Amino acid sequence: MELAVLASRAPLPALQLPGVVPPVWAAAHYGGALRQVILGFKESGRRDALGLLVDLLAASVRSGLARAGTGEVLLVPVPSSRAATRRRGLVPINVLASAMLARERFPGVLCAPVLTHRRRVLDSSGLDRAARARNLDGAVAVARAAHVSGAVCILVDDIVTTGASLAECARALRQAGAWPCAAAVVAATPNRHR
Numbered sequence: 001m002e003l004a005v006l007a008s009r010a011p012l013p014a015l016q017l018p019g020v021v022p023p024v025w026a027a028a029h030y031g032g033a034l035r036q037v038i039l040g041f042k043e044s045g046r047r048d049a050l051g052l053l054v055d056l057l058a059a060s061v062r063s064g065l066a067r068a069g070t071g072e073v074l075l076v077p078v079p080s081s082r083a084a085t086r087r088r089g090l091v092p093i094n095v096l097a098s099a100m101l102a103r104e105r106f107p108g109v110l111c112a113p114v115l116t117h118r119r120r121v122l123d124s125s126g127l128d129r130a131a132r133a134r135n136l137d138g139a140v141a142v143a144r145a146a147h148v149s150g151a152v153c154i155l156v157d158d159i160v161t162t163g164a165s166l167a168e169c170a171r172a173l174r175q176a177g178a179w180p181c182a183a184a185v186v187a188a189t190p191n192r193h194r
Contacts, residue, residue, distance in 0.1 A: 021170060022155075022180050025063040026188035027056035030159050034187055038158055042092045054100045056186045057156065064154040064182030065106065074112040074148060075101065076173065076180070078157040078165050079140065081121050096186075097156050112153075115169055116143045124164070132164035140168045142176035149177035154184055161189045 028034055040046035041053060065073060077093040085091055097111045118141040124132045142148055155169050160183070170180040 021167070022182045023067070024160055024163065024166060024183040024185060024188070025060040026160060026185045027059045028187045030161075030187035030189045038186065041096075042088070042158065045088070050096070050099055053096055053158075053186055054103055057096055057100050057158075057184065058104050060184035060186070061100065061104075061106070061109075061154060061156065064184045065109070067182045068152050068154060069181075070108075071152065072108045072110065073106075074110055074114075074151050074153045074178075075156050075184075076115060076148070076153045076169070077111070077113050078155060078169050079113070079115045079117055081117060081123070083120075084123075093157055096158065112147060112151075114142050114144050114147055115140050115172060117141075124161075129162040129164070132162050133167070136164050136168040138168075140172040142172050142178075145176040148173060151178045153178045153180045154182045155180055156184050158186045159189065160185045160187075 030038070037046075037049045037052065041049065061075065075097050077091065077097050080088070080091045080093070091113070094111070094113050097113075101109060101111050117139050119139050121139050122135050124135060127135060153173050155166055155173075157165065160166060166183045170183070173180045
């Protein structure tokens with residue numbers, strides 16, 4: 001499918017991932033040209049398709065906002081591992097979420113990169129569902145709990161595969177007193193979430 005067509009479509013129906021609360025909205029399936037665009041953005045710092053990625057994330061966030069109700073909502077990016085952050089020099093989802101909010105201007109929505117890894121985690125790309133969950137179990141914490149206590153939050157990330165990262169981030173937010181009402185991602189890997 002042409003990349004331009006992706007940005008004009010409605011997000012996929014909410015994904016129900018085993019062990020993952022809240023519901024997850026994805027704008028597209030991860031693969032083909034979109035996979036290359038996301039990897040180029042994350043791993044090579046390419047910004048030529050930032051507009052497309054912003055469009056796709058915004059479509060998913062709109063779906064999550066429908067669940068959030070009225071009032072202030074925090075977009076909480078899923079943190080990259082410390083090693084990935086060092087290698088890339090930034091956290092790509094933070095850049096993407098900030099760019100999306102600068103362009104879309106959702107009223108009452110703020111980007112809050114408050115999650116951090118409290119211990120080393122492995123690169124999850126070669127891990128199966130159970131290994132991903134074990135790898136992340138208890139690994140994420142809220143760095144500034146006072147900023148999220150009582151807040152309505154939407155987790156944001158570029159890709160969802162098994163949902164292990166989203167589940168761990170939602171756990172950390174709940175533990176800090178926040179309500180992670182939804183997750184919004186650019187793309188979902190086909191068949192891995194079932």
